[in-house]
Amino acid sequence: MKDSSSYANKIIIFKKDTTPLQRFEIYKKYGLSVGKNFKRLKVALCYAKEAEIFGLLNEEPWIEAIEEDINFELQVIPDSIKAYSLRGQEIPWGVKKLKAPECWDDFCGDMVKVGVIDTGVDTEHPDLRENIKEVYGAFKKNMIEDDNGHGSHVSGIIAAINNDIGVVGVAPCAKIFSVKAFDKNGNGQLSGILEAFEWCINSKVDVINMSFGIPNESLALKRAIKEAYKENIVLVAAAGNSGQKDSVLFPAKYEEVIAVTACDKRGKFAKFSSQGREVDFIAPGVDILSCYYNGSYSLMSGTSMACPHVSGAVALILSKKHLKPSEVKEVLSNSARDLGYPREKQGAGFIDVKRALSILD
Incomplete structure (x- = not known):
């Protein structure tokens, strides 16, 4: 045609x-x-x-x-994006709060493959390139580079390298399988998401991070979710940024998916976070420092940022023991910390990856 x-x-x-x-x-x-x-x-x-x-x-x-x-939207607060200059290396507050650094001597996400369906990734970023295993273009053929910054930021939260520069991700040894399904303006479509899912499933990833969402159900998306879940892929998604009750987006709303809301450094629920009975966990999502495109760094806020903290935690868990998605969710639930909010805001609570790993002993 x-x-x-x-x-x-x-x-x-x-x-x-x-x-x-x-x-x-x-x-x-x-x-x-x-x-x-x-x-x-x-x-x-x-x-x-x-x-x-x-x-x-x-x-x-x-x-x-x-x-x-249909169109999909990334779950970042546009006005929250701020450039950030670094000297040496800094461990972001969210990574510390999850107690991830206390696990790295024994488990750092080795051999765990994390699919990131997003705006692509900066393949030459010094804090990412060693952990980028494979890349794919589902938005346009052969278009894999991040021309927006969101995908690099999400990838950095998950698996920025523990070197002497920049930042460190939750699982600094995990391998990123990046799929560009969104353009430079952060716009994506269902067909691109479906293509990304097929590629991730065929690439046998262990986790899929989805920092995006739509308000209405899609039967095609639901089929992709079920197919991935059947292949024992842990699915993690942003709950949404509407700030309203009963407003969790799809795919986070599906039972096979771990839905994540956001909190700030003090553990306060982020007022922009969507709420609902489908919420599973709360994680850092306000003023999150991570990688950006063109080798830079930035602060960003949104459930887009909370979601990859959980994906990184899952990578740490899977590097210790191979578990089914339902078992991963159970371990995270049994080790989560109650922040004092109703389940519609925090689910089982705040992710504590150190405690989660101790449960597996």
């Missing part, structure tokens, strides 16, 4: 028991062009010359649902 912009597009979710031939017959019958084919998920981004064609597809017995290629 030379110019897809003149065509209507939708996400087609086929029934799980359909065969490749059956799906091909649908494409052929309705003259559909496949923009992206997610074979593992049995989902496809398709283009049609007329939007009405997608209405006819609802009558096909092999199709479960049809969705828009």
Whole structure:
């Protein structure tokens, strides 16, 4: 297809028991062009010359649902981004509060693969490059570099290297598998997220960090979540930044996903955090120092920042013992510290990775 912009597009979710031939017959019958084919998920981004064609597809017995290629939002507070100059190395307050440095002599995330679905990563950042194992472009082919800063910041919280410069991540030996699914303005679409999931699953990552969300459910996203969970991948997502009750975003809202809210240095619940019964944990998310693009550093706030603190903690746990996602969540729950807030704000409490590792002894 030379110019897809003149065509209507939708996400087609086929029934799980359909065969490749059956799906091909649908494409052929309705003259559909496949923009992206997610074979593992049995989902496809398709283009049609007329939007009405997608209405006819609802009558096909092999199709479960049809969705828009909806937009996703990163969960960072834009006004919170501030450049930060460093001399030597600094351990960020959030990493200290999780008690991660007290674990590094024995466990630092070795051999644990963390998928980061975000704006990409600064592959030449001196505090990241040694821990970047693989990169992939789901926004545009061959576009992998972070031109926004958010993805590098998230990756740094998880696994910035313990050297003599910059910052240190929660799991400084973990390996980053970065997927660029968001553009320089922080805009992403469902089709890119689905492609990122397929790549992460096929790359056999151990954890997927999702510092993004949408207010409404997507059946295609739900299928991707369930497929990853089935492969024993621990899923961690930002709860959202609406500051409202009962406002946890998807994918954090799914039961297979660990939903994370944010607090500040004093342990005070961040007023921007979404709340709800789906919240699992609270973690540092205000004025968080980490890597940024172009080899720099910055402060940022949001549940976008709280989420990777938990992903890093999971990496430390998995470097000690291989556990199923449900077992990881149980260990974190049994070791979390109560900050005195209702479960809708803090879930089981504040992550204490040292205590979590001691439970595994």
